[in-house]
Amino acid sequence: MDHLLPTTMSSSFLAAFLLLLLLCLCGGLNNNLVTAGGDDLSFVFSGFAGAAASLTLDGTAAVTPGGLLLLTNNGTSIDGHAFLPALVPFKDSPNGTIRSFSAAFVFAIISASADLSSDGMAFVIAPGTSFSNAAGSQYLGLQAGSNSTNGSHFFAVELDTIKNPEFHDVDYNHVGVDINALSSVQYHTAGYYDDGDGGAFKNLSLWDGEAMQVWVEYDGKSTQLNVTLAPMGVGKPSKPLISNTTDLSSVLLSADRAYVGFSAATGPMSSQHCVLAWSFAVDGPAPPIDYSKLPKLPNPDDGQRAALTKSLEIALPIAAFALLFAACVAVILLVRRQMMYSELREDWEVEFGPHRFSYKELFDATEGFKSTHLLGVGGFGKVYKGVLPRSKSEVAVKRVSHDSNQGLKEFISEVVSIGHLRHRNLVQLLGYCRRKGELLLVYDYMPNGSLDKYLYYGGEGEGKEGSNSKPPVPPLLGWAQRLQIVKDVAAGLFYLHEKWEQVVVHRDIKASNVLLDGAMVAHLGDFGLARLYDHGTDLQTTHVVGTRGYIAPELSRTGRASPLTDVFAFGTFLLEITCGRRPVSGGGGRKVMLVDRVLEYWHKGALEETVDPRLRGNYNADEARMVLTLGLMCSHPFPGERPTMRQVMQYLDGDAPMPELTPANVSLLSLMQSQVSFDQSILQYPWSVNSMASMTGISVGR
Incomplete structure (x- = not known):
């Protein structure tokens, strides 16, 4: 001045x-x-x-x-x-x-x-x-x-x-x-x-x-x-x-x-x-x-030009022999470095939006993908915790091999879908990297991990690879926390179905795909199986994918994933988080369906007895009954009887009264005999005849 x-x-x-x-x-x-x-x-x-x-x-x-x-x-x-x-x-x-x-x-x-x-x-x-x-x-x-x-x-x-x-x-x-x-x-x-x-x-x-x-x-x-x-x-x-x-x-x-x-x-x-x-x-x-x-x-270009000029000023006075030796060493190191950090780039990647990370940046963030950074292992690959060198942000890096169950097609699907989505209850995809033989996705890090470890402590897949020590016992989720998680997942799913510019069918809703941040806010993740289509268009036939116990019956008959197939999986999730039980349990040839158990107690008028016994009665009985009833409505074998996620949000927020479930005299066996639409392929999926018969005997008062 x-x-x-x-x-x-x-x-x-x-x-x-x-x-x-x-x-x-x-x-x-x-x-x-x-x-x-x-x-x-x-x-x-x-x-x-x-x-x-x-x-x-x-x-x-x-x-x-x-x-x-x-x-x-x-x-x-x-x-x-x-x-x-x-x-x-x-x-x-x-x-x-x-x-x-x-x-x-x-x-x-x-x-x-x-x-x-x-x-x-x-x-x-x-x-x-x-x-x-x-x-x-x-x-x-x-x-x-x-x-x-x-x-x-x-x-x-x-x-x-x-x-x-x-x-x-x-x-x-x-x-x-x-x-x-x-x-x-x-x-x-x-x-x-x-x-x-x-x-x-x-x-x-x-x-x-x-x-x-x-x-x-x-x-x-x-x-x-x-x-x-x-x-x-x-x-x-x-x-x-x-x-x-x-x-x-x-x-x-x-x-x-x-x-x-x-x-x-x-x-x-x-x-x-x-x-x-x-x-x-x-x-x-x-x-x-x-x-x-x-x-x-x-x-x-200014920084690169200045660095090159400085390098030349230092290198030119060096003797010819020393320069030749250094050049040879540099070439060898460069070739090894490029082989170590080599990546794949294709034209389709330009339009998809998320930031592309270099392989070296992710390698350094995870300290070479050390086992001590391993967060989990699944059919899709391995997930590591990392800290980005420049921003010091904590991230989760999902490392997928090309020949895994989630290959290149699922990888592209996840980049296309979640890369553009922005919602507080969806896991934010920060970027990705492609390398010969493997694919990497980078997400916001969720300190409290996946929901299933809180519901099923001591189950399979827990702990880190190569470690014989048991993980620490996670704290028990109280009823208020469970209800809020239900609302969080419902809000994210409602956004996917109706609020975004395209309809996104997640196709793999389950407790292990719900991640909790530091404040225990739930985020729906893993969009590797997601399908997108424009609002108002016809659904396309696809392969039947998903997890046992969450797959809707009509998916096996039509091969068409829709928002209502997601609603079916969400209904199973509601029963799972309220009862603290897996959708399908039991060993050998005897499988016990969670929906069977809940239906049995519903018929006896004792729904509250299915609530997770670890809560020791410390829950709101009306809220628990509402969530269980809503779970049965969403798990109905006929898609037309299921509510939409907009209606689910209204029921959970108290903006609309819950319909009543009333018994109806409908027999599944006679229905299967009279309708060709039910075939033997249904029985390949984990719905028992008892649950189908019971559910088709339920009508929802609108």
């Missing part, structure tokens, strides 16, 4: 003035003017060279030697914040109205892919600068989770490059106005109204790597908010992109001052969120930015 211009100041803003003076003395704001006087405050950064000490930075935010404010670097699942340390006086008194203000800034989002981008960034006004508990990805470093504001308030203008259904985003490239939450009060596809073309609207891509201008103007008297966007080289358009009446009083409540700055976050893909210049003023227009002093945007 060349100079600081104080005017006559009121005592209420003396602290703000002294703080700005301290910033000037400690490092200055380079050529940037700051004016604080009376009830006014304004500043301008025409580039940020030498201004790092004049900003409050956290996360990955940093000022480069060239004067560029980088909110995020090329990392994944990170966030960064940059705020002016001085509190800005937005009110004349704590209970007054918000004063007028104006902001202008130049930004750029540089994505690792020309076709895809990570999440966006935002201009922020907030009473505090502590966002340490905020999440990255779609939460932009401002919220801890959906419908949460970390106990604070904020006003934000988001520049978002991801369409998040939970926030009702309009598209993958939009500008939004957020008040205390990330569900925008108003939004618009990114673009501007070109005065030189008769005011025609022209689209802009927020992540094309080019610098753009943004103006944010608020009239305190009329509460009129205008947000305007334009590319560099174009003056401010006369028509704003967003214009609405927005009272910002709820942001500050009883406070009279707030901080101004920026926030940004990345998800599974890497991006750089850059701010090149910034100006701001209260009760007046933002000072003009000197565009001739803007810093240069980073060039991805």
Whole structure:
């Protein structure tokens, strides 16, 4: 900053003035003017060279030697914040109205892919600068989770490059106005109204790597908010992109001052969120930015070119013999390294979205896939715990061989389906890697593991490979925890069936595919058998896949997986988690069906006697009876008698009364004799004649 211009100041803003003076003395704001006087405050950064000490930075935010404010670097699942340390006086008194203000800034989002981008960034006004508990990805470093504001308030203008259904985003490239939450009060596809073309609207891509201008103007008297966007080289358009009446009083409540700055976050893909210049003023227009002093945007090739030049400067003076020897050694090491970390890449991978990890990164994260990192072993392969070297994030790496039961087809299915899904009750796929002979999927790490180990401690498949020691006894799941897990899985399944842009049939719902995070929130995972199709289209015939005890009867007859076949498996899951028993139990040739047992007690009017005896009666009898009844409804052999997941959610949330199950005089044997649709292939799957007869003798009162 060349100079600081104080005017006559009121005592209420003396602290703000002294703080700005301290910033000037400690490092200055380079050529940037700051004016604080009376009830006014304004500043301008025409580039940020030498201004790092004049900003409050956290996360990955940093000022480069060239004067560029980088909110995020090329990392994944990170966030960064940059705020002016001085509190800005937005009110004349704590209970007054918000004063007028104006902001202008130049930004750029540089994505690792020309076709895809990570999440966006935002201009922020907030009473505090502590966002340490905020999440990255779609939460932009401002919220801890959906419908949460970390106990604070904020006003934000988001520049978002991801369409998040939970926030009702309009598209993958939009500008939004957020008040205390990330569900925008108003939004618009990114673009501007070109005065030189008769005011025609022209689209802009927020992540094309080019610098753009943004103006944010608020009239305190009329509460009129205008947000305007334009590319560099174009003056401010006369028509704003967003214009609405927005009272910002709820942001500050009883406070009279707030901080101004920026926030940004990345998800599974890497991006750089850059701010090149910034100006701001209260009760007046933002000072003009000197565009001739803007810093240069980073060039991805610059680092490689500099490293190559330095290597040549060191290598050239070396004697010819030593150079030849070193080259030979380097070639040998390079060939061995490429063989060790070689990967496969094909054209189809470009469009599927999730971040691609290098094999070396996953190898290092798991310490060479050590047995001490092994989380589990199954028909699909092995799962390891890892820590990514750059972000230090804990992940789970599923390692699948090409000749396993889950081969290339299932791998692609999982990448296509879960790679685009975003829901708090689905396991988030962070990325993948392909290598000759094996496939690797990278997920969010779930510290509490799979649900089945809490239901069946001491069962098969527990413990780590090569270890004779028994795993620690997991804590008993109380009834409240079980009911919440049921609701979590139901919410995830409802999202798959009806809320996403396509219908996703999971086809393998079971306790071992339900994972629990550190807060015991359930996440449905393992989408290797999932099938996708458009809403309203006919189902396609497929192979009968799944797990014994969870496969719907009609699947063996038609070969068509549908949302109702998932509902059948969910019904088995409801009985399983309530009774603490496996769907099929017993040894030798005698198999005992869990649904048989529950039906038997239902006929006797003693459903509560099937509840897990380990609960020792510590459960809500009405809730347990409701879940068991709902399990029987979902497990009905006729798909038309099963509820949809929308109805299941209504029953679980108490938004609709549970139908009553009433006996009906229907005999399965006579039904099988009179209808050709039942054939002997049904008997290949684990439904006993007793359960089929009993269930077909049940009707659901609608």
